[in-house]
Amino acid sequence: MNENKPSHGRTYRVLFLCTGNSARSIIAESLLNHNSDGKFVGYSAGSHPRGEVHPHALDLLLGKGHDIENLRSKSWDEFEEEDVPSMDFVFTVCDNAANEPCPVWPGRPVTAHWGLADPAGVEGTETEQLKAFERAYDLLKERIAAFLALPFDSLDSVELREKLEKIRRRGSGTDGE
Numbered sequence: 091m092n093e094n095k096p097s098h099g100r101t102y103r104v105l106f107l108c109t110g111n112s113a114r115s116i117i118a119e120s121l122l123n124h125n126s127d128g129k130f131v132g133y134s135a136g137s138h139p140r141g142e143v144h145p146h147a148l149d150l151l152l153g154k155g156h157d158i159e160n161l162r163s164k165s166w167d168e169f170e171e172e173d174v175p176s177m178d179f180v181f182t183v184c185d186n187a188a189n190e191p192c193p194v195w196p197g198r199p200v201t202a203h204w205g206l207a208d209p210a211g212v213e214g215t216e217t218e219q220l221k222a223f224e225r226a227y228d229l230l231k232e233r234i235a236a237f238l239a240l241p242f243d244s245l246d247s248v249e250l251r252e253k254l255e256k257i258r259r260r261g262s263g264t265d266g267e
Contacts, residue, residue, distance in 0.1 A: 102130045102178040105199070111136025111163045112144045113210040114183040117227055120156045121234045130238070133177070135166035144210045146223045154227070166193060183230070184208060200247065202254035204233055233257050 104122055108115035115134035122132030140163050151158050168174065176197030185205045195201075206229050209222035236257045245253065 101128065103175055104130055104132050104179040104181065105166075105169060105177045105195075106132065106134045107136065107166060107180065107182045108134070108184040109137050110210070111139040111165075112142065113147045113223070114206060114208065114226055114230070116143050116147050116161055116163070117151065117223075118181070118183055118204075118230045118234065120151050120158070120161060121227075121231055122238075124156050125231075125234060126238055133169070135164050135169055137166055139163040139165050144223075146209070146219060150220075150223050150227055169193075169195070200250060200254070202251070202258060204230075204258045206230070229260075232260055236260060 106115040106118040106122075111134055115136065119132040119134035122130055126132070142163050143158075143161050148158050148161070151161070169177065170193050177195055177199040178197070180195055180199045180201045182201075182203045183206060206226055207222070209219070209226045212219050212222035237254070240250070240253055242250070
């Protein structure tokens with residue numbers, strides 16, 4: 091990416107970060123890979139990964155036709171290694187990860203915070219927990235669809251960051267579109 095502006099015809103790498111890397115970031119990774127027609131490749135990681143993907147996240151994704159075979163909870167340290175390709179975008183999807191000191195990512199990726207409530211933290215009935223995962227999925231699906239629809243070739247880095255902020259506000263109860 092030149093000056094954080096995607097160029098036509100290449101595949102972009104997106105890293106979704108969350109503290110535990112067991113639900114929101116996993117769902118975002120899967121949604122991006124499922125919906126981007128190969129233009130983007132999604133990854134996910136956590137600052138303190140739980141070591142396993144939440145079963146409700148896997149069940150939800152499988153039920154919606156996603157390939158879950160390669161999904162796993164992992165540390166963001168894996169993306170600092172030399173042989174790992176640099177990311178074009180890094181999104182935090184939980185407030186804890188956004189407030190933690192993040193590594194310096196090679197390649198100067200465009201970053202944004204897309205925080206949303208943790209469905210794995212919902213206590214209550216099984217139905218209430220499943221609804222929380224559905225809400226997270228729906229919000230991330232909407233944000234990722236808006237992200238994929240951006241006219242990357244015509245946006246400079248400032249315009250791109252503004253568009254990413256508008257996407258963040260979607261469904262968050264703020265003044266987003």
